[in-house]
Amino acid sequence: MDHAPITPTTTPRSTTPPPVSAPPATAGPAMTARGLAKRFGTTTALAGVDVDLDGGRSLAVMGPSGSGKSTLLHCLAGILVPDAGTVTLRGREVGTLGERERSLLRRRHYGFVFQFGQLLSELPAIENIALPSMLLGANRRQATELAAQWMHSLGLAGMEQRRPGELSGGQAQRVAVARALITGPAVVFADEPTGALDQATGAEVMRVLTETTRAAGAALVVVTHDATVAGWCDESIEMRDGTVVDRGVLR
């Protein structure tokens, strides 16, 4: 595998955002998007959106339902090909690569956290986390060892053999975070990662997500319509009808 070793965090538990002075581990632009546009039939989902992501920094994408947040995330992540505009990863144009190459790119350089975790219900937590690593060609033993380290550093020690159904919502999302980070991605994409959780649990998941991606030097994009959730991120954009109507640097 061609990625940097993981750097587990050992910060104490808290459910309030860390102080504003938290030093950003900026390492040059990880991803840049210019003029992204996307239509579905007659619906304009994106109408010219620019995004800059730095390694170790996090961006909250906010806005009401239907404003184009998920479409933006999918275009950035190479799940969708934009109709117009460019996406570059570490200076390389990736937005319009073919299906196969984008698929490889996602496997190798991106991590994903979904609203409902989308863990494989029949596999134990540890195997769920190991899966992306195995997709990259690691053997089962290596992948499982790495997954165990991640579980330990995310406070999931002892739950290795539990299935997703035997985990709480917050624990399941932490498993999803570990799964997103195990391959050492350049960018982590999270679409409504706290959408299925209560406030306190959502805050805990956001703390783990932002801290671990920052420590790993990865850029993080979090789609959310919840301002408290966005408050955990370094920057935010506000979308409406496929355009960015507001930008803010939170820390």
Next chain:
Amino acid sequence: MNNETDWDYLVPLLQKAFGETLWMVSISLLIAGVAGLALGLAVYVTRRGNFLENRIVFTVLNLLINTIRPIPFIIFVFAVGPLTMALVGRTIGIEAAIPPMAIMAAVAFARLVEQNLVALDPGVVEAARAMGASRWRIVWSVLIPEALGPLILAFTFLTIAVIDMSAVVGMIGAGGLGDFAIRHGYQRFNWEVVWATVAIIIVLVQLVQVLGNALARKALRR
């Protein structure tokens, strides 16, 4: 006709019939397991909205399954006679029993496989695609493990259905337990032979069911 059952004469025949049943059932299941899994997967992945969506392939395969499945097996055995002839070079005997059994079982298993896959959470497949898993990886690392428990139960059900079919193919000289029960029991008014054979089939079916349930339970909580 005869009140004294000549077990010294019948036991070797019964053993032979048992062997024939096991042979027919095993070969048919082997073919039907592989073909049915492939066919069921093909129908699932080409279904509308799935990752190899293909209307023509889906329609043809779906129609094939829907056409064959409702045909009563006793009629199907004769209906596929020409195909059986082409495949094994004869339409009677134990070899001739394999094509109809394997085809009917494959089609039944395909539907069971497809139904169990449709019941999975589509979000999980979407997530795997987002993560960049290739199509084959999705099949082997997501679909099959997620549906393993129900698939084992489906295969258990199939095994019992194939044992049932094996009794019918006695008609075309394929031998087996069903044929034994009819020729040495029913046709000679020897109920002792009929019931003894029935008891053997019941035990066989029970063994399959217990084994299948145990395997499925193991798969469901590894």
